[in-house]
Amino acid sequence: MVKVAVILAAAGRGERVGTEIPKQFLEILGTPVFVYALSVFEAHPKVSEIVIAVPPGWEEEVAFATKRRRFRKVAKVVSGGATRQASVRRALENLSSEAELVLVHDAARPLISEALVSRLLEAIEREGAALCAIPVRDTVKLVRSGRVERTVPREGLWLAQTPQGARRSWLEEAYRRAGDREFTDEAALLEAAGFPVCVVPGDPLNLKITYPEDLKLAEALLTLDIRKNLWGYLKDNPGKGGGL
Ligand code: CTP
Ligand code: MG
DSSP, X not given: OOOEEEEEEOOOXXXXXXXSSOGGGSEETTEEHXXXXXXXXXXXXXXXXXXXXXXXXXXXXXXXXXXHXXXXXXXXXXXXXXXXXXXXXXXXXXXXXXXXXXXEEETTOOOOOHHHHHHHHHHHHHHSEEEEEEEOOSOEEEEETTEEXXXXXXXXXXXXXXXXXXXXXXXXXXXXXXXXXXXXSHHHHHXXXXXXXXXXXXXXXXXXXXXXXXXXXXXXXXXXXXXXXXXXXHHHSOOOSSOO
16 A cells, blocks of 8 residues: 655644644644644554644644654654745655655644545545645635725636645655745645646635634534544544643
């Protein structure tokens, strides 16, 4: 079976949420945000290894938190960089030599499902690189100084989510070629390097916690337990309370 590594990007400061503790470490329903996505990857049969990038100073606490919950696939917790791209690059350099496919996921997206990860992996195995995305639903306006400049045709516009991923060799090549140029996601890096990136249906509920109100929204969705399958691992391996 092809070996899949996951990079969990958890090294941001969460400035738009604005809490002292970065958003990915805040608790929702008693569980830190990053643990939700981690539990899906831990339980996924195709994932063999997980590397987490965290803000400098958080390495030990996060490593301890994952051990305490008996996440066996977390191979390393590394310190991230000033940008998401720098954080993912650090994690990529710390993968074991075995990994053949790499998925990258935002720790700030707790609402992924096993099915989403599976369909993304199938596309990567088949096509080499893929991301999940959803079609834009609303009418899109280009706005300047509070006034509509024009309406942008929605046709063909998609909103990128994570996870995203590629063959390891493609991703490493894309990161090499990017050099100092900054990109906001892996798909953009891969595109710029000339690799074709396939799109699979994402999930409208796979929100990225970005603003304070998103914490409430994520809590409401997790309370509804619509992602029941995602909880299995957490139910069997509950944390013991106190700290991360
Ligand atoms: N991220 C990262 N390293 C960085 C910046 C971001 O690993 N230097 C991660 C974040 O932890 C998050 C994901 O990338 O899981 C998406 O980024 P974003 O939502 O922008 O998070 P932050 O950069 O933390 O938030 P903000 O931009 O509001 O400061
Ligand atoms: Mg950011």
